[in-house]
Amino acid sequence: MSFMTTSRLVGWLQDIVGNDGVVSHPTELSVYDCDGYTLEKSAPDVVVLPRSTDEVAAVLKRLQCEGVPFVPRGTGTGLSGGCLPLGAPVMVSLSRMNRILELDPANRRAVVQSGVINSWVSRAAKPHGLHYVPDPSSQMACSIGGNVAENSGGPHTLKYGVTTNHVLGVTLVLPDGEVVRLGGMTEDGPGYDLLGVTVGSEGTFGIVTEAILKLQPLPQGCKTLLAVFDSVADGSAAVSAIIAGGIVPAALEMLDHLIIQAVEDAFHFGFPRAAGAVLIAELDGLEAGLERAAGKVREVCEANGATEIRVARDDREREALWKCRKRAFGALGRLAPNFCCQDGVVPPNRLPEIMERVAAIGKAYDLRIGNVFHAGDGNIHPILLYDERDRDETERVVAAGREILRECVRLGGSLTGEHGIGVEKVALMPLIFTPDDLRTMEAVRAVFDPGDRCNPNKIFPSAEERVEVRTPRRQAAM
Amino acid sequence: MSSKLADFEDSGNCIHCGLCIASCPTFLELGTEIDSPRGRIQLMRSLRDGTVPLDDTSVRHLDLCLGCRACETTCPSGVRYGALIEGAREFVESRHRRSWWERMKRGLLNRALPNPTIMKTFGWAVRWMTRLGLRRLAGTRLLPASVRRSLRYLPEPETPFRSVNLPEITAPAGAARHRVGLLAGCVMQSLFGDTHASTVRLLTQHGCEVRVPPGAGCCGALPLHNGDRERGLALARRTVAAFDGLDVDAVLTNAAGCGAAMREYGAHFKDHPGYRAAAERVAAKVRDVAEFLHGLPEFAPGRSVNVKVAYHDACHLLNGQGVEAQPRELLKNIAGIEWIDLQEADVCCGSAGTYNLTEPELAGRLAARKARNVVATGADVLVTGNPGCILQIRAALREQGSTIRVVHTADFLAEAYTHGAQARS
Numbered sequence: 001m002s003f004m005t006t007s008r009l010v011g012w013l014q015d016i017v018g019n020d021g022v023v024s025h026p027t028e029l030s031v032y033d034c035d036g037y038t039l040e041k042s043a044p045d046v047v048v049l050p051r052s053t054d055e056v057a058a059v060l061k062r063l064q065c066e067g068v069p070f071v072p073r074g075t076g077t078g079l080s081g082g083c084l085p086l087g088a089p090v091m092v093s094l095s096r097m098n099r100i101l102e103l104d105p106a107n108r109r110a111v112v113q114s115g116v117i118n119s120w121v122s123r124a125a126k127p128h129g130l131h132y133v134p135d136p137s138s139q140m141a142c143s144i145g146g147n148v149a150e151n152s153g154g155p156h157t158l159k160y161g162v163t164t165n166h167v168l169g170v171t172l173v174l175p176d177g178e179v180v181r182l183g184g185m186t187e188d189g190p191g192y193d194l195l196g197v198t199v200g201s202e203g204t205f206g207i208v209t210e211a212i213l214k215l216q217p218l219p220q221g222c223k224t225l226l227a228v229f230d231s232v233a234d235g236s237a238a239v240s241a242i243i244a245g246g247i248v249p250a251a252l253e254m255l256d257h258l259i260i261q262a263v264e265d266a267f268h269f270g271f272p273r274a275a276g277a278v279l280i281a282e283l284d285g286l287e288a289g290l291e292r293a294a295g296k297v298r299e300v301c302e303a304n305g306a307t308e309i310r311v312a313r314d315d316r317e318r319e320a321l322w323k324c325r326k327r328a329f330g331a332l333g334r335l336a337p338n339f340c341c342q343d344g345v346v347p348p349n350r351l352p353e354i355m356e357r358v359a360a361i362g363k364a365y366d367l368r369i370g371n372v373f374h375a376g377d378g379n380i381h382p383i384l385l386y387d388e389r390d391r392d393e394t395e396r397v398v399a400a401g402r403e404i405l406r407e408c409v410r411l412g413g414s415l416t417g418e419h420g421i422g423v424e425k426v427a428l429m430p431l432i433f434t435p436d437d438l439r440t441m442e443a444v445r446a447v448f449d450p451g452d453r454c455n456p457n458k459i460f461p462s463a464e465e466r467v468e469v470r471t472p473r474r475q476a477a478m
Numbered sequence: 479m480s481s482k483l484a485d486f487e488d489s490g491n492c493i494h495c496g497l498c499i500a501s502c503p504t505f506l507e508l509g510t511e512i513d514s515p516r517g518r519i520q521l522m523r524s525l526r527d528g529t530v531p532l533d534d535t536s537v538r539h540l541d542l543c544l545g546c547r548a549c550e551t552t553c554p555s556g557v558r559y560g561a562l563i564e565g566a567r568e569f570v571e572s573r574h575r576r577s578w579w580e581r582m583k584r585g586l587l588n589r590a591l592p593n594p595t596i597m598k599t600f601g602w603a604v605r606w607m608t609r610l611g612l613r614r615l616a617g618t619r620l621l622p623a624s625v626r627r628s629l630r631y632l633p634e635p636e637t638p639f640r641s642v643n644l645p646e647i648t649a650p651a652g653a654a655r656h657r658v659g660l661l662a663g664c665v666m667q668s669l670f671g672d673t674h675a676s677t678v679r680l681l682t683q684h685g686c687e688v689r690v691p692p693g694a695g696c697c698g699a700l701p702l703h704n705g706d707r708e709r710g711l712a713l714a715r716r717t718v719a720a721f722d723g724l725d726v727d728a729v730l731t732n733a734a735g736c737g738a739a740m741r742e743y744g745a746h747f748k749d750h751p752g753y754r755a756a757a758e759r760v761a762a763k764v765r766d767v768a769e770f771l772h773g774l775p776e777f778a779p780g781r782s783v784n785v786k787v788a789y790h791d792a793c794h795l796l797n798g799q800g801v802e803a804q805p806r807e808l809l810k811n812i813a814g815i816e817w818i819d820l821q822e823a824d825v826c827c828g829s830a831g832t833y834n835l836t837e838p839e840l841a842g843r844l845a846a847r848k849a850r851n852v853v854a855t856g857a858d859v860l861v862t863g864n865p866g867c868i869l870q871i872r873a874a875l876r877e878q879g880s881t882i883r884v885v886h887t888a889d890f891l892a893e894a895y896t897h898g899a900q901a902r903s
Contacts, residue, residue, distance in 0.1 A: 023512075025535055025537045026530075027524075027536050027539075028539070030512075030529075030530060031512045031520045032511060034494070036494060038494050047510075049509050075499050075500065076496050076498025076511065077495065094509075095505070095509035095511075115509075138495070140497060140501070140552065141500045142498045198859065266556060307736075327497065327554035328554070329495055330493065330554025330555050331554040332494045333556065333557065339493055372806060377573065
């Protein structure tokens with residue numbers, strides 16, 4: 001935008017949200033140039049910080065009149081560049097909409113503004129014996145709005161489902177400023193499931209300002225095991241066998257050798273440093289069946305070469321273990337200044353194969369790759385370490401990341417489990433979708449955002465990128 | 479030292495994951511990302527690289543940081559944010575010219591607070607003026623708003639500023655089982671003499687000989703945290719010298735900021751070969767008084783009291799010294815205590831050294847937020863381990879019409895262990 005347009009726009013926005021609700025100084029804007037995905041950067045021209053649905057609606061109405069594209073942002077912990085402003089001069093930050101509006105323990109639900117931090121919901125619900133299940137590893141910092149946009153997962157979604165299974169309704173401000181309410185206080189209302197397509201739309205339908213969340217009772221009992229393996233291959237084989245054996249753990253997470261080192265340096269939990277991989281298996285539910293299920297997991301792990309199995313003695317040890325798991329990404333700062341975390345998915349029985357391929361790709365590109373991931377879902381998170389000041393290494397990271405995702409697709413999987421396509425994986429969309437598929441999805445999007453102004457340049461590859469369509473497509477992959 | 483701004487060793491660990499963001503009090507209040515830890519680190523890097531100018535705007539956002547280091551506790555990458563912000567402040571003070579009013583205010587704080595003589599005179603003046611109704615001036619419009627805001631922190635007549643002259647050696651009640659050093663400090667001995675007296679009483683009752691080296695003075699924490707490194711190191715050198723010769727098991731503090739700074743003496747003097755070894759020796763012995771008492775085998779539960787108690791984490795105890803469980807366990811051990819968890823116990827109250835004097839607006843918002851949470855507990859007493867937090871939270875509670883008492887951990891323990899019950903009000 002030209003300087004004149006920007007300064008006029010700032011004035012209009014200040015009329016809506018007050019002077020302190022608009023950020024326009026270049027120094028203050030510079031820190032909005034990326035989220036947790038740091039390979040691409042671009043700062044917005046203006047950031048606006050509304051405090052209510054009405055203010056969001058007024059802002060979007062104004063932007064509609066001016067034909068200005070915009071991008072929503074929660075707390076900027078995303079890992080696919082979902083809130084990178086590309087061709088969107090205005091950023092709408094939801095960080096001031098951070099109130100829990102209603103907690104209704106009797107009906108097990110909470111109404112929250114979208115800037116509320118994920119872990120706050122469980123913290124508020126805990127005295128009532130309830131919690132909000134989806135627990136992304138960034139839960140102490142990520143916002144509910146971002147979770148809805150990306151349909152976030154987390155370790156415990158293996159048994160309980162991802163965000164979409166725990167959202168009853170949302171208040172969505174459409175790009176023209178109209179406020180619509182999708183879903184509601186009860187489950188599965190009549191008519192098309194518009195809520196279903198909105199959750200996971202990566203902020204391309206409008207701005208979600210409020211959400212009605214489902215709360216679940218805290219499990220009666222919980223058993224957390226740590227199985228130690230000599231190699232990722234053994235650990236992966238155990239995961240495949242657990243899933244195939246009909247056991248449904250609440251969580252089944254794997255950490256490889258490199259991650260164990262970083263996490264041990266950071267938190268001193270007492271992981272065996274020499275281990276090739278560790279598997280965290282958590283079983284929860286009624287006390288009655290827990291022991292038996294845990295015994296079964298133990299058996300399967302031992303049959304697949306586990307050298308040691310530990311059981312968390314108490315809640316404190318269990319919490320310490322989860323802290324290590326959830327902060328593992330961050331702990332990698334101890335190994336390298338930058339990281340790129342991939343988010344591919346494979347069917348659980350192909351886990352041993354993909355892990356072997358990831359290791360081979362790391363070797364071929366001469367990169368260090370750590371693995372910490374939701375093994376039970378087949379959702380891998382290879383973390384490619386690099387230093388952004390080394391251009392050659394940075395380029396190798398991009399190429400290796402893409403090759404890993406191609407391998408996932410080849411094995412019958414997908415590009416993303418929970419981080420979203422964002423800007424990071426747009427070029428890979430033709431790997432799993434035909435041009436027809438993409439056009440159909442764009443038609444759906446146009447129902448909500450006909451002007452293509454809400455979070456543009458995300459999800460859908462550009463015309464040139466569509467040309468290099470590669471087989472196998474999704475049909476072949478399925 | 480300016481080349482140290484955001485050096486790779488410290489900030490290189492920041493991988494921009496943002497996990498720190500919701501632990502930051504200023505981000506919680508303002509919602510702007512440049513006022514979050516990740517944003518500030520990015521700002522420091524940009525200043526270092528020269529991609530952002532060092533001007534009023536960038537300085538403003540560095541000033542807004544409380545230095546509470548909650549982000550450091552959250553950070554999985556081990557970024558040493560406390561060292562980063564101190565480096566950035568030093569960079570600012572050496573290169574940026576502030577307005578004359580700011581220069582005067584900051585110069586005064588950095589000189590007067592560490593000086594016990596000045597602070598004792600100040601405490602004496604306040605005590606007399608409180609009797610004459612000084613606090614009422616806070617309500618008149620004769621004084622500028624900034625002065626009136628500062629007057630809020632002055633004590634009520636029932637909890638006056640009092641100085642103390644601690645003896646160089648206090649013998650224990652029975653046989654000496656431990657020998658400890660205690661930092662008399664600057665503000666503590668000048669204004670919080672009662673807390674010092676409680677501390678010494680607690681220690682001697684539990685078999686400690688308490689040594690207070692008279693030459694230790696101010697530990698240098700305030701100027702160090704404010705970016706006045708030269709003054710801070712000069713003070714620190716004196717404190718190191720005073721304690722290094724002392725044959726003690728531990729060097730104790732009862733002010734969170736002092737303990738946090740003293741534990742870092744080794745790092746502060748790492749490029750000073752003459753002082754480094756002594757600084758490291760002293761730093762290794764530094765303990766908070768609650769932490770030390772907790773470790774004593776003979777520190778048994780006291781008499782029964784009948785009060786509802788909540789606890790607030792002083793930032794430089796929790797984030798600067800990792801003291802979290804010990805004071806809680808000491809308090810919970812007292813029979814008759816009804817314990818209530820304080821929501822956001824770990825969020826800064828806005829006191830933050832001299833922050834409430836240099837940034838009264840945001841400090842006031844954080845104090846009000848803290849007071850709302852304290853009131854919601856329904857407690858009789860809020861216990862915390864730092865004098866600044868006590869003044870700040872007292873003022874905010876008073877403004878919200880609450881009568882909840884705010885008491886230092888040492889005072890509360892001494893009350894429970896030596897005088898027995900404090901009736902529920």
